[in-house]
Amino acid sequence: MTESSTTMSNNVHARVSAVPGRIQSVERAAAILRLLASGARQLGVVELANALQLPKGTVHGILQTLQHVGFVEQSRSGGKYRLGAALLHLGNSYLDVNELRTRALNWADSLASRSRESVRIGSLHEGQVLVVHHVFRPDDSLQVLEVGALLPAHASALGKVLLAFDLQGESLLDELALKRFTARTLTTRRALTDDLERVRKLGWGAEVEEMIDGEAAVAAPIHDDRGIAVGAIGVSGAIERVCDENGKPRLDLVSTVRDAARSISRNLGARKW
Amino acid sequence: MTTEPAFVAAIDQGTTSSRCIVFDRRGGIVSVAQREHRQIFPRPGWVEHDAEEIWANVVQVVEEALDLADLPRTRLAAVGITNQRETTLVWDRATGRPVHNAITWQDTRTDELVRELGGAVGQDRFRERCGLPLATYFSGPKLRWLLRTVPGLAERADRGEVLFGTMDSWLIWKLTGGLHITDVTNASRTMLMNLATLDWDDAILAEFGVPRAALPEIRPSSAVYGTATGVLDGVPVAAALGDQHAALFGQTAFSPGDIKSTYGTGSFLLLNTGESIVQSGHGLLTTVGYQIAGQRAVYALEGSIAVTGSLVQWFRDKLGLINSAAEIETLARTVADNGGCYIVPAFSGLFAPYWRSEARGVITGLTGYVDKGHLARAALEATAWQTREVMDAMRADTALDVGALRVDGGMTANNLLMQLLADTLDVPVTRPTVAETTCLGAAYAAGLAVGYWPDLDALRANWHKAAEWAPAIDPATRARGHRKWRKAVERSFDWTDEDDLPQPA
Numbered sequence: 010m011t012e013s014s015t016t017m018s019n020n021v022h023a024r025v026s027a028v029p030g031r032i033q034s035v036e037r038a039a040a041i042l043r044l045l046a047s048g049a050r051q052l053g054v055v056e057l058a059n060a061l062q063l064p065k066g067t068v069h070g071i072l073q074t075l076q077h078v079g080f081v082e083q084s085r086s087g088g089k090y091r092l093g094a095a096l097l098h099l100g101n102s103y104l105d106v107n108e109l110r111t112r113a114l115n116w117a118d119s120l121a122s123r124s125r126e127s128v129r130i131g132s133l134h135e136g137q138v139l140v141v142h143h144v145f146r147p148d149d150s151l152q153v154l155e156v157g158a159l160l161p162a163h164a165s166a167l168g169k170v171l172l173a174f175d176l177q178g179e180s181l182l183d184e185l186a187l188k189r190f191t192a193r194t195l196t197t198r199r200a201l202t203d204d205l206e207r208v209r210k211l212g213w214g215a216e217v218e219e220m221i222d223g224e225a226a227v228a229a230p231i232h233d234d235r236g237i238a239v240g241a242i243g244v245s246g247a248i249e250r251v252c253d254e255n256g257k258p259r260l261d262l263v264s265t266v267r268d269a270a271r272s273i274s275r276n277l278g279a280r281k282w
Numbered sequence: 283m284t285t286e287p288a289f290v291a292a293i294d295q296g297t298t299s300s301r302c303i304v305f306d307r308r309g310g311i312v313s314v315a316q317r318e319h320r321q322i323f324p325r326p327g328w329v330e331h332d333a334e335e336i337w338a339n340v341v342q343v344v345e346e347a348l349d350l351a352d353l354p355r356t357r358l359a360a361v362g363i364t365n366q367r368e369t370t371l372v373w374d375r376a377t378g379r380p381v382h383n384a385i386t387w388q389d390t391r392t393d394e395l396v397r398e399l400g401g402a403v404g405q406d407r408f409r410e411r412c413g414l415p416l417a418t419y420f421s422g423p424k425l426r427w428l429l430r431t432v433p434g435l436a437e438r439a440d441r442g443e444v445l446f447g448t449m450d451s452w453l454i455w456k457l458t459g460g461l462h463i464t465d466v467t468n469a470s471r472t473m474l475m476n477l478a479t480l481d482w483d484d485a486i487l488a489e490f491g492v493p494r495a496a497l498p499e500i501r502p503s504s505a506v507y508g509t510a511t512g513v514l515d516g517v518p519v520a521a522a523l524g525d526q527h528a529a530l531f532g533q534t535a536f537s538p539g540d541i542k543s544t545y546g547t548g549s550f551l552l553l554n555t556g557e558s559i560v561q562s563g564h565g566l567l568t569t570v571g572y573q574i575a576g577q578r579a580v581y582a583l584e585g586s587i588a589v590t591g592s593l594v595q596w597f598r599d600k601l602g603l604i605n606s607a608a609e610i611e612t613l614a615r616t617v618a619d620n621g622g623c624y625i626v627p628a629f630s631g632l633f634a635p636y637w638r639s640e641a642r643g644v645i646t647g648l649t650g651y652v653d654k655g656h657l658a659r660a661a662l663e664a665t666a667w668q669t670r671e672v673m674d675a676m677r678a679d680t681a682l683d684v685g686a687l688r689v690d691g692g693m694t695a696n697n698l699l700m701q702l703l704a705d706t707l708d709v710p711v712t713r714p715t716v717a718e719t720t721c722l723g724a725a726y727a728a729g730l731a732v733g734y735w736p737d738l739d740a741l742r743a744n745w746h747k748a749a750e751w752a753p754a755i756d757p758a759t760r761a762r763g764h765r766k767w768r769k770a771v772e773r774s775f776d777w778t779d780e781d782d783l784p785q786p787a
Binding site: 122 | 611696750
């Protein structure tokens with residue numbers, strides 16, 4: 010008995026020690042993926058090579074391999090790299106939209122109570138914003154539930170926040186038809202890119218009469234426990250209520266929205282029930 | 283800076299945890315604290331709670347909620363209590379120590395005792411007076427079990443040395459430093475209170491062998507009972523309601539015909555029947571909805587559904603078809619209808635309106651076409667059809683015009699379920715902005731008692747629709763679905779029989 014178990018553990022030991030240490034190129038590939046996942050920005054070969062202190066050729070070779078298996082994608086403009094769809098669907102990085110609504114329910118209600126405006130939660134769906142949750146403006150006026158509706162990503166606060174923070178957001182820019190809804194809709198790639206840069210810097214986004222005349226909205230990103238943006242939450246309403254006398258979103262409203270987004274993000278970091 | 287009382291606190295002493303929520307004047311949540319307590323299982327079917335542990339948790343969550351809101355207790359206008367119903371405790375009047383663990387509502391140790399109390403008449407023996415059938419859930423049989431089982435307890439009860447109470451009484455006693463009080467809603471779950479007089483029923487007390495000396499004074503649900511000492515020193519203790527009654531109050535279902543349904547692992551529907559005591563001919567319970575100090579009691583009909591959210595949990599934990607409860611909606615939306623499949627989740631028999639304890643769950647209409655999406659849809663439809671049957675029973679008992687269903691509870695996050703409810707019931711389904719209706723109801727009742735809110739209209743004005751689902755299917759489709767559901771229910775009948783009795787070794 011003792012003898013046979015000794016033999017077995019020797020065998021196991023022999024098998025383990027037959028592995029020749031760690032594989033350097035796998036470690037490097039992991040480091041590249043980590044860098045690409047760390048920010049919303051896309052990175053080029055030079056930036057990656059500098060960050061990892063590796064020769065450009067080595068980084069390029071690894072990127073080619075990762076691209077082949079779908080773990081990274083190269084954007085059409087500029088040749089920069091981002092995480093690929095295949096990687097995003099690995100593991101549980103994909104958050105079920107019904108799960109998102111369930112976890113956000115109480116905070117969305119509370120945001121509606123505090124802001125006295127209607128609340129929506131959206132996630133990206135084929136280049137548009139899918140409304141996954143909607144809380145009525147608490148004034149008992151006639152309102153219709155808009156869950157399942159699609160909003161234009163470039164003309165809505167929710168959409169701009171998602172384009173700025175979602176891992177796949179920036180890759181969508183090339184494909185978006187920047188349709189005009191009002192005189193203030195951002196219809197050039199340049200204007201939209203500048204605005205998204207601002208959204209990233211501030212941590213929130215707004216739409217002021219860009220989708221509907223007389224209406225404005227403020228939104229902030231919802232992150233999961235790994236910091237990946239899984240959705241956005243925002244309030245919308247008449248411009249005179251959402252914006253100040255200068256036509257800018259009211260900062261107290263902005264901070265109420267960001268508080269709600271942070272609370273939901275914290276809740277997503279928690280264990281599933 | 284003002285130090286005027288500006289907030290109301292609610293303590294929710296539930297089956298698995300105790301919570302404290304602080305509300306502002308608009309009914310908005312200011313802070314929440316929560317703490318779980320142990321479930322004690324001395325034997326199969328027995329479930330107890332340690333009342334001292336629960337009290338310690340309550341003190342802690344009250345302190346935490348005040349800290350989180352950054353409030354001194356002087357800013358609280360009142361505190362209200364809502365609690366798990368029927369859970370039964372006896373404690374020593376002199377020392378304040380429980381003589382036994384609390385026996386919870388799920389505990390079935392009184393199974394035999396209940397049959398004995400029914401005698402030749404059966405389970406409806408006391409129904410007309412107390413509104414309830416003889417069942418293990420209610421406090422009266424649990425109290426009788428304690429008086430019979432704990433040595434010397436019956437004699438001590440006769441001498442008034444020990445006190446009985448549900449969890450509201452225990453908390454009021456502890457908070458006020460010795461007031462022995464319960465409210466009409468909690469008392470209406472004991473089987474010992476006469477629904478018409480709102481006093482303990484001497485005939486029932488005699489049958490149960492319960493001395494009046496051990497029983498708390500029955501007070502309205504919204505009334506100043508006394509002033510707290512200790513953790514809430516100086517704050518008026520001004521409300522107590524059983525959890526489902528508090529949800530009715532929190533939904534501001536103050537008019538006859540108003541109806542609410544709370545969707546959790548099981549579901550509870552309460553219909554406000556105004557000042558009339560409606561005896562159900564369709565298996566519903568008659569209970570006190572609430573009573574405001576100085577006013578007549580408002581009564582309610584209650585229908586409970588044993589398995590709703592727990593069917594979704596069964597899909598997750600036993601079948602493994604989904605990873606989280608919310609994913610049932612995703613799975614159900616992969617198909618357009620139930621594919622002819624119906625699930626009747628009679629896991630431990632059927633409740634209202636059938637009351638068939640020998641029924642067991644069935645999945646019917648299976649064909650090779652049915653996939654997991656159809657099963658998920660059938661699971662959600664089961665909750666909708668069971669709600670429909672309780673509502674039909676309520677309509678048949680009261681002739682009240684039921685306008686819309688006010689929903690709350692965790693399952694209201696499921697949009698497909700809410701739409702299926704509207705389609706099945708053929709009434710609009712509305713969800714309020716504050717989902718914590720149970721705590722809100724206790725806070726409302728307490729705030730009302732001290733004048734923090736002037737009247738019921740002020741509370742009604744606080745109720746706002748967060749979402750509404752309108753019926754969207756044609757009558758013929760609804761009727762066809764209903765007929766199939768009833769056939770499915772019939773197939774669940776008469777399942778357990780002598781073959782299910784324990785076999786001799």
